[in-house]
Amino acid sequence: MVETREMVTAAGTLACAVAIGFFMQTGDAAEQRYGGVGEVAVSAASVTVVNPLLPSANPYTKEILEVEDIVLTSAQSKPAQQSEFLVLASAHLESEEVELPVLKNIQLVSATDGSIDTPTVELAEPTVSCEITAEGIATKAAMIELTLNAPCLPNERVTVHHRGMMFTETTSATGTLEATMPALDQNALVIFAFSNGDGAVTQLEVPELRQYNRTAIQWKGDAGFEMHVREFGANYGEDGHVWKDAARTSAAVGSSRGFLTRLGNTNIAEGLMAEVYTFPTAMSSQFGIVDLSVEAEVTALNCGLEVEAQSLEVVDGDVIMRDLTLAVPDCDAKGSFLVLNNLVEDLKVASN
Numbered sequence: 001m002v003e004t005r006e007m008v009t010a011a012g013t014l015a016c017a018v019a020i021g022f023f024m025q026t027g028d029a030a031e032q033r034y035g036g037v038g039e040v041a042v043s044a045a046s047v048t049v050v051n052p053l054l055p056s057a058n059p060y061t062k063e064i065l066e067v068e069d070i071v072l073t074s075a076q077s078k079p080a081q082q083s084e085f086l087v088l089a090s091a092h093l094e095s096e097e098v099e100l101p102v103l104k105n106i107q108l109v110s111a112t113d114g115s116i117d118t119p120t121v122e123l124a125e126p127t128v129s130c131e132i133t134a135e136g137i138a139t140k141a142a143m144i145e146l147t148l149n150a151p152c153l154p155n156e157r158v159t160v161h162h163r164g165m166m167f168t169e170t171t172s173a174t175g176t177l178e179a180t181m182p183a184l185d186q187n188a189l190v191i192f193a194f195s196n197g198d199g200a201v202t203q204l205e206v207p208e209l210r211q212y213n214r215t216a217i218q219w220k221g222d223a224g225f226e227m228h229v230r231e232f233g234a235n236y237g238e239d240g241h242v243w244k245d246a247a248r249t250s251a252a253v254g255s256s257r258g259f260l261t262r263l264g265n266t267n268i269a270e271g272l273m274a275e276v277y278t279f280p281t282a283m284s285s286q287f288g289i290v291d292l293s294v295e296a297e298v299t300a301l302n303c304g305l306e307v308e309a310q311s312l313e314v315v316d317g318d319v320i321m322r323d324l325t326l327a328v329p330d331c332d333a334k335g336s337f338l339v340l341n342n343l344v345e346d347l348k349v350a351s352n
Contacts, residue, residue: 129151130151130152132148132149132150132153132192132198132199132200133148133149133200134146134147134148134149134190134192134200134201134202135147135202136188136190136202136203136204137204138183138188138204138205138206138208139180139250140208140250141182141208141212141250141259141278141280142182142183142206142208142209142211142212142278143180143181143182143183143250143261144180144181144182144183144188144190144204144206145178145179145180146160146177146178146179146180146181146190146202147176147177147178148171148176148177148178148192148200149175149176150171150175150176150177150192150194150198150200151174151175152175153171153175153194153196153198154171154172154173154174154175155170155171155172155173156170156171156175156194156195157169157170157194157195157265157268157271158170158171158177158192158193158194158199159192159193159272160179160181160190160191160192160263161190161191161192161193162181162183162184162185162188162189162190162191163184163185163188163189163312163319164184164312164319164321165184165216165218165263165274165276165312166218166272166274167181167218167263167264167271167272167273167274168264168265168268168271168272168273169264169265169268170265170267170268177192179263180261181261181263181276182214182216182261182276182278183206183209184209184214184216184312184314184319185206185209185317185319186205186206186207186209186210186317187203187205187206188203188204188205188206189201189202189203190202190203209314210282210317211280211281211282211283212278212279212280212281212282213278213279213281213314213347214276214277214278214279214313214314215227215276215277215292215311215312215313215314215344215345215347216274216275216276216277216311216312216313217274217275217294217309217310217311217312217343217344218272218273218274218275218309218310218312219272219273219274219307219308219309219310220270220271220272220273220308221269221270221271222299222301222302223296223302223307223308223309224296224297224298224299224301224302224307224328225273225275225294225295225296225307225309226243226244226275226294226295226296226297227243227244227260227275227277227292227293227294227295227344228241228242228243228292228293228294228295229241229242229243229258229260229277229290229291229292230242230290230291231257231258231279231286231290231291232286232288232289232290232349233288233289242258242259242260242277243260244260244262244275247259247260247261247262248260250278256280256283256284256285256286257280258277258278258279258280258290259277259278260275260276260277260278261275261276261278262274262275263275263276277292279347279349281347281349284349286349287349287350288348288349289346289347289348289349290346290347290348290349291346292344292345292346292347293339293340293341293343293344294309294311294339294340294343294344295337295338295339295340296309296326296328296337296338296340297335297336297337297338298328298329298331298333298334298335298336298337298338299334300331300334302328303328303329303330303331303333303334304328304329304330304331305328306325306326306327306328307325307326307328308323308324308325308326309323309324309326309340309343310322310323310324311324311343311344313344313345322343322344324340324343326338326340
């Protein structure tokens, strides 16, 4: 449990005059919380506003290529030559008992040198449907179980879009994908988009969402962002501290506790990642403040760079978004953490 936290504050701005501050955790406080963090001196970094993740228009279209049946036609040949071929075949069968396979789609092709026609056999290749299909099923805690089937796109990266939230996954060797994600809309529309422009859409109703509060952050690549939630006064490391290493599951909502869902494949280069915190507002037996913050660790992959993030909060059926560009300190600060204040709003839970 961390009793005190040493902070260095830096200024920043967000769209619509929403203030974003962050501070650097160093020394004993960070070491108690995360372990093995040395003391470093870091100058303040600036925070500016951009639109880092959402495209100005949807670049994806659904394009399905339909393959029509191929009609096999026989080539023209001389009647005398066909007769001669059949006589020779009959004589062979009378002289020797042979069990021949039944051949279909035999085509007689005229030889260019005037010799006897020879039969050729065209074997039809098995047809594989390349239709891309998607399905979504609403489950407990307003979650959605997704199934994607793209048989002609195995081992391909695919981006999942839902109400402004995006994350990147990879299909299996057979072109399938199964994932579970939190719904951000009662009338949930989920889009699967491949880089070649192909994709699929599924839509479903998730009425149970009205009983929950959801807050999400999303980023690209190795930016190092993570959400930290401290429920009803809990300190870091205590039972009420919810983050990626103590995420809980959707089963936790039965006891008026929140849970965290992490989305995206970390093995994909420059993939889109997201984290979503869910709290059962309508069912909670507790009341008070749920403190939410977004933090970014300074690592060898992001030090000295500008990283981007976006927050999404579901409020009365609407999704409120905030964009952020953060200048990460130089690599001398590796192992420290930037804490972004007010990128996401604390949750005020009233007594039920």
